[in-house]
Amino acid sequence: MSSATAQQRILVVGAGYVGLTTAACFAHLGHDVICADIDRAKVASLSAGIVPIREADLDRLVGEGIAQRRLRFVISVAAVAASCDFVFLCVPTPLRADGETELSYLMSAIEALAANLRPGAVVVTKSTVPVGTAPKIGAALGRTDVGLASNPEFLREGSAVADFLAPDRIVVGADDRSVAERVAALYGRIEAPLILCDPNSAETVKYAANAFLAAKVSFVNALAAVCEAVDADVDVVLEGVGTDHRIGSAYLLPGPGWGGSCLPKDTRALVGVASGAGYVFDLLEGVIAVNEQQLDRVVAKIARVVDRAGIEGNAVGDSEPNLDGITAAVLGLTFKAGTDDLRGSPAIRVAERLLEAGARLRAYDPALSSNLGKRPDPEAHLPEGLALSGSALEAMREADVAVVLTEWPEFRSVDWNQAADEMATARIVDARNLLDSAKLRASGFVYEGLGRR
Missing domain, CATH: 3.40.50.720 (NAD(P)-binding Rossmann-like Domain)
Structure with a gap:
């Protein structure tokens, strides 16, 4: 895939390694990106262009996005969700002591989003989740007018920016192929094999x-x-x-x-x-x-x-x-x-x-x-x-x-x-x-x- 795509407004929920890299790179690709996190100190730091993690080129892209007004950071997802075309879920999904994946952070984000999403928006799961989580997200949203997709990340720490912008592949999973194609179009400037499934x-x-x-x-x-x-x-x-x-x-x-x-x-x-x-x-x-x-x-x-x-x-x-x-x-x-x-x-x-x-x-x-x-x-x-x-x-x-x-x-x-x-x-x-x-x-x-x- 290599064709350019129109600018979209993207909400990224979570400003950790995956979320911050996703937000900065989508802004670099020309999209209007809002990155939300519940950590007020982190949001304040990022809004000032201070990146709290060591990751090659990430501070440069964050600074570039802020300077060009294509990237901003907020606390509340509810306040901005209605203005966004896509929402990427990039929250932690740690393993619990019993071996099960902890999905409470993911479900909390969905609860905050559900009533505020615009019709036709697409919710994209980038967090790593157990197989079969997509229907649970759909049920939690309770919206038939919102698209759902899975877009797993393959970012290596230390080279996350390079991995996002020059990936080995882009994988998008959705039951509705038109939704998968809309998500894939966000990466339109990137040359990489595309797997829709x-x-x-x-x-x-x-x-x-x-x-x-x-x-x-x-x-x-x-x-x-x-x-x-x-x-x-x-x-x-x-x-x-x-x-x-x-x-x-x-x-x-x-x-x-x-x-x-x-x-x-x-x-x-x-x-x-x-x-x-x-x-x-x-x-x-x-x-x-x-x-x-x-x-x-x-x-x-x-x-x-x-x-x-x-x-x-x-x-x-x-x-x-x-x-x-x-x-x-x-x-x-x-x-x-x-x-x-x-x-x-x-x-x-x-x-x-x-x-x-x-x-x-x-x-x-x-x-x-x-x-x-x-x-x-x-x-x-x-x-x-x-x-x-x-x-x-x-x-x-x-x-x-x-x-x-x-x-x-x-x-x-x-x-x-x-x-x-x-x-x-x-x-x-x-x-x-x-x-x-x-x-x-x-x-x-x-x-x-x-x-x-």
């Missing part, structure tokens, strides 16, 4: 995509363990595997596990959806189990590196390592580089396990150490007992072991000779295979990666 299929696409990505990462992490067992080099093995066009090289990188705000939630939700429909999704349950094992495997590797350097406390293979008296420098806390998001971060979960094992932790993360307190999720707190440092070298000073848990490029440029001199013992576990192992060993480090010979 029913709402259930659109909702399933989102879960299926994230589940498959999680499966690739779990497979790679399990493969790294195999490589260690047979003395193969995972870097070489994955190069050979990734050149197969049927597989590709994306997501073929070992790490401490997958995380973030989407993959953990969506994989468990899909297991629940399948179970509710009578299918036991053993394969995906295995993917989740491997991810849990990977966290423990990284901690066990840290314990082995410590032991190998002469500190007593653990036998190789202990399920509950004893790290009493050990100071570990954690390099990276966000779930991936390029974001300040801690939600579902495997780095945080490894840090928690290290603290439980008795280790003292100092941490450095480029996105957090100078920006703490500005994260968008108030629940994304740091574990008690973890101290933030102002630099990687500061975190490593007098530490017994360093652990790379997030793939921030700046860690490659650390002065590792100086780090070796300032650490109590020069040992490092590179849980991202980010660093040059030969260079680290030449600097005097005991180096351990994932699946590397």
Whole structure:
């Protein structure tokens, strides 16, 4: 699709990662956009052009939209809904403790909208919701003169703007094809494959995509363990595997596990959806189990590196390592580089396990150490007992072991000779295979990666 479309007035409900990116990008495409959020402080900040999250180009697009009067922020959806042609629902849908998806935020938004929508408006669900949610939204609206559509998002944190404006595909699900075509026309300036389908299929696409990505990462992490067992080099093995066009090289990188705000939630939700429909999704349950094992495997590797350097406390293979008296420098806390998001971060979960094992932790993360307190999720707190440092070298000073848990490029440029001199013992576990192992060993480090010979 590439033809231009007429300007439409769009209401985006929710100013989180998805909502704010959606609002700013639609304004960039020439639409008149209103973004609503119940957080008054956030609305005030955004109205002043201050973006509270770390996301490439997002602050520029927000500023551009405000300056060109195509983007504004409000508190109340009821006051503006009647003037809008489309309403995009971009509110949180977290997973509850019982494994069910929490839809109360979504239903609250619909309740506020229902009586205020203009006839012919289209309500579009962009929040990730369980398959079969579309009829529930229709029932909650109670409007036969309003269109309904599902338009799942495929935005990666750190590259959300680029993913919106240059997507791999645009998926729109609606029972009424004319409604789907109206939603698709909003993206008219974007070149991308267009998939028009029913709402259930659109909702399933989102879960299926994230589940498959999680499966690739779990497979790679399990493969790294195999490589260690047979003395193969995972870097070489994955190069050979990734050149197969049927597989590709994306997501073929070992790490401490997958995380973030989407993959953990969506994989468990899909297991629940399948179970509710009578299918036991053993394969995906295995993917989740491997991810849990990977966290423990990284901690066990840290314990082995410590032991190998002469500190007593653990036998190789202990399920509950004893790290009493050990100071570990954690390099990276966000779930991936390029974001300040801690939600579902495997780095945080490894840090928690290290603290439980008795280790003292100092941490450095480029996105957090100078920006703490500005994260968008108030629940994304740091574990008690973890101290933030102002630099990687500061975190490593007098530490017994360093652990790379997030793939921030700046860690490659650390002065590792100086780090070796300032650490109590020069040992490092590179849980991202980010660093040059030969260079680290030449600097005097005991180096351990994932699946590397």
